[in-house]
Amino acid sequence: MSWLGICTDGCEETHLYRLFGFPLSPFGVGFFTLCGLAFLTRNRFRFSGFLIPVLLSGALGSEFVLVWIQKYVIGKWCPLCVGIALAVVAACVLIALERLPGIASRIRGGERNLVMKRLAGKMVLILIAFLAGIGISSKGLTKPDAFAAGLPVNSLAFGDTESSLEVYFVTDWFCPACRAAEPEILKGAGKVMGQAKVIFVDYPIHPETLNYIPFNLSFIVREKEKYLRIREALATLARKTKEPTPEDVQAAVSPLGVKYVPLNYADVLAGMQYFSTLVTKLKVPGTPSVVVQDSRSGKTKTLFGRTGITSDAILKTVAEVSGK
Numbered sequence: 001m002s003w004l005g006i007c008t009d010g011c012e013e014t015h016l017y018r019l020f021g022f023p024l025s026p027f028g029v030g031f032f033t034l035c036g037l038a039f040l041t042r043n044r045f046r047f048s049g050f051l052i053p054v055l056l057s058g059a060l061g062s063e064f065v066l067v068w069i070q071k072y073v074i075g076k077w078c079p080l081c082v083g084i085a086l087a088v089v090a091a092c093v094l095i096a097l098e099r100l101p102g103i104a105s106r107i108r109g110g111e112r113n114l115v116m117k118r119l120a121g122k123m124v125l126i127l128i129a130f131l132a133g134i135g136i137s138s139k140g141l142t143k144p145d146a147f148a149a150g151l152p153v154n155s156l157a158f159g160d161t162e163s164s165l166e167v168y169f170v171t172d173w174f175c176p177a178c179r180a181a182e183p184e185i186l187k188g189a190g191k192v193m194g195q196a197k198v199i200f201v202d203y204p205i206h207p208e209t210l211n212y213i214p215f216n217l218s219f220i221v222r223e224k225e226k227y228l229r230i231r232e233a234l235a236t237l238a239r240k241t242k243e244p245t246p247e248d249v250q251a252a253v254s255p256l257g258v259k260y261v262p263l264n265y266a267d268v269l270a271g272m273q274y275f276s277t278l279v280t281k282l283k284v285p286g287t288p289s290v291v292v293q294d295s296r297s298g299k300t301k302t303l304f305g306r307t308g309i310t311s312d313a314i315l316k317t318v319a320e321v322s323g324k
Contacts, residue, residue, distance in 0.1 A: 017069070020140040028084065031059060035091075053095055057126045059088045061133025065141060155221050156271065158200075159193030164296035165322050166197045167314070168282060170289040173216075173238045174206035177306040178288040182235055185288065186228050188314030196292075196318060200231070201275050203287050208242040215249045217271045218263045229256055290314055292321045 019027055035055050042049040063085040070077055154161045169185050171178040189198055200220065202213045212234060219230045230253055237244055237252045244252075250260045263271075278284075282291045282300075290303040292314075299321050303309050 017141050019137070021142075031055070035059075053092075053122070053126055054129045056088060056092045056095060057129035058133035058136075060092055061130040061135075062137040063088050063133075065134055065137035069141065156199055156217075156274070158189070158198040158224060158227065159196055161197050163195065163197045164294055165195065165318065166199070166293045166295060167192050167318060168199050168201055168278060168289075168291040168293070170201040170203050170279065170282075170284050170287055170291065172203055172205045172287040173209045173212045173235070174242070175287045179235065179239075180306045181288045181309045182232075184310045184314075185290070186231065188290070188309075188311040190228060191311060191315055192318050195322075199278070201278050201284075202272075203275065203279050203284060203289075205287055208238075211243055212238060213272055213275075214262065214268045215244065215246075215260065217268055218261060219253075219258070221263065221267075222261055223258055226256055226258055230258060290317070292317045294321050294323075297323075 017024060035052065038048040038051045038055065042052060066081060067085055070081065159167075167189070169189060171182070171185070189200075192198060200216075202209060202216060204210050204213065216231075216234060219227055219234075223230055233252045233256065234249070237248060241248060246260060246262070253260060282293070282302075284291065285302065285304050288304070288306065288309055290309055291300065292302075293300040301317050301321055303313055303317060
């Protein structure tokens with residue numbers, strides 16, 4: 001069901017998670033197939049009987065992490081996922097109940113010391129498998145950036161995209177202070193692209209900005225060489241209309257020799273979510289803002305407001321954060 005995408009709203013959120021970049025469904029199918037084979041051959045191969053509790057213990061640790069994520073991170077229960085977790089718990093209990101009578105009879109038969117030593121060794125191995133399940137899942141389970149599902153995040157970046165020095169220009173298309181600061185922003189952006197990763201972030205404080213984000217995202221992704229000039233054209237258009245049509249946008253950028261090609265809705269939504277994530281992550285105080293950050297050292301400095309943002313101030317902040 002999970003592999004086919006048949007599930008509830010709670011499941012849909014859970015299924016966004018990846019284990020070391022891979023979907024969870026193939027891991028689940030592979031695991032239960034292996035458990036089934038081990039169970040069917042447990043009387044024929046001694047190793048199969050040994051493998052079952054180890055596999056189940058590891059799965060129990062992994063399910064513990066998944067249930068914790070649903071409870072405290074997602075905030076929704078996935079019926080299918082909870083059912084799988086309960087199935088793993090039930091399998092652990094049944095395997096234990098299956099083996100307890102044999103252990104008890106051997107203890108009564110005078111093999112107490114030998115049985116206890118072996119049991120202690122197996123319990124240690126089972127505990128290690130349980131902790132390994134928790135550790136691997138905790139380390140490997142991640143929810144990728146929504147934007148990564150479509151276009152790479154770097155498709156939104158300009159300049160040296162591999163640089164640890166990052167400059168974020170956060171603006172709103174209808175913010176008066178942003179409009180006043182835009183010439184300095186463009187000048188500063190042009191100067192720092194050679195040494196830093198530059199990202200233009202739309203922060204829709206004015207709801208009309210939402211009408212411009214799809215167009216802006218398309219040009220960011222498709223027209224990097226001409227983007228700064230396109231941005232000027234869009235800013236001019238924003239002074240004329242709050243609800244631009246594709247024809248309005250095309251007319252605005254045609255003198256630059258640019259053809260507007262829309263992104264699909266999934267990429268636009270993902271891009272908007274990415275912008276929202278950046279605003280929260282960078283603790284943007286408002287618009288206009290310029291956030292300069294070194295991802296390697298963690299050093300960050302923010303310029304805010306029309307008077308605080310100049311091309312000279314941007315260059316000075318970049319030098320300060322980079323330590324150059």
